[in-house]
Amino acid sequence: MFTERGPTVRELVVQALSSVERGYDLLAPKFDETPFRTPEVFLSATARALAARGGYAAGLDLCCGTGAGLRVLQEVCRERVVGVDRSAGMLAVAAASAAPATSLVRADALALPFRNAFDLIVSFGAFGHFLPHQRPTLFAQAHAALRPGGLLAFPVTAPPRVGSAGYWLLWGFDTAMRVRNALWHPPFVMYYRTFRLPDVRAELTRAGFTVETPALAEPGHRPDGAPHCRLVLATRR
Numbered sequence: 091m092f093t094e095r096g097p098t099v100r101e102l103v104v105q106a107l108s109s110v111e112r113g114y115d116l117l118a119p120k121f122d123e124t125p126f127r128t129p130e131v132f133l134s135a136t137a138r139a140l141a142a143r144g145g146y147a148a149g150l151d152l153c154c155g156t157g158a159g160l161r162v163l164q165e166v167c168r169e170r171v172v173g174v175d176r177s178a179g180m181l182a183v184a185a186a187s188a189a190p191a192t193s194l195v196r197a198d199a200l201a202l203p204f205r206n207a208f209d210l211i212v213s214f215g216a217f218g219h220f221l222p223h224q225r226p227t228l229f230a231q232a233h234a235a236l237r238p239g240g241l242l243a244f245p246v247t248a249p250p251r252v253g254s255a256g257y258w259l260l261w262g263f264d265t266a267m268r269v270r271n272a273l274w275h276p277p278f279v280m281y282y283r284t285f286r287l288p289d290v291r292a293e294l295t296r297a298g299f300t301v302e303t304p305a306l307a308e309p310g311h312r313p314d315g316a317p318h319c320r321l322v323l324a325t326r327r
């Protein structure tokens with residue numbers, strides 16, 4: 091799963107026993123060598139789907155990490171690209187490869203310093219860091235940061251079939267996290283199985299969005315024919 095330049099097991103253990111912010115600060119220099127960085131196929135499929143809907147003036151990458159989604163925004167935004175993350179270490183890595191006009195802001199996604207500022211917000215691979223009861227605040231913050239008619243877009247992969255190897259992998263990860271968080275402080279919140287599309291659709295609707303979930307073609311289909319990934323497109327009403 092990790093390349094030779096990725097973190098060692100010892101480094102991963104130290105990071106996992108830290109807070110989310112500190113853990114990512116430590117992981118940042120090697121983050122792009124881990125499977126936690128959003129794979130290219132999801133980024134390019136999202137960029138293509140967004141470009142097909144038209145151009146955007148200003149875009150925000152929410153929980154931008156080392157900048158995976160910033161390049162998506164560079165492709166589809168004409169005027170302004172901003173990345174937000176809570177980890178200074180991740181932002182420092184993002185800054186090293188960001189396009190010159192990109193702004194990087196250290197902030198909590200649950201308390202964004204923006205109002206009516208963006209036509210497009212994207213986010214990749216970060217929503218497992220929010221507990222279900224935090225999502226109404228997360229979506230309300232995105233809603234307030236968008237201009238009316240603005241779009242919040244993020245890909246969601248289909249949950250693995252119950253009983254498959256992928257199912258047990260995610261089940262094992264989430265269970266290990268729950269045990270870790272019951273025994274150790276500060277918590278490291280990252281759960282894969284709490285972000286369910288039907289719940290998320292309902293929460294986005296309640297937050298004031300109109301929601302579509304088209305399939306993304308490029309990541310392919312599961313053996314049962316269902317799309318592997320959908321793009322959540324939530325338009326601020």
Ligand SMILES: C[S@@+](CC[C@H](N)C(=O)[O-])C[C@H]1O[C@@H](n2cnc3c(N)ncnc32)[C@H](O)[C@@H]1O
Pocket residue numbers: 110111114126127128152153154155156157158159174175176177180197198199200213214215216219
């Ligand atoms: C798995 S990484 C994903 C990074 C990048 N979006 C990608 O796809 O490669 C999750 C990121 O979310 C950030 N994050 C977690 N909780 C956050 C919060 N409450 N506010 C802002 N950023 C947060 C972490 O610092 C980390 O950079």
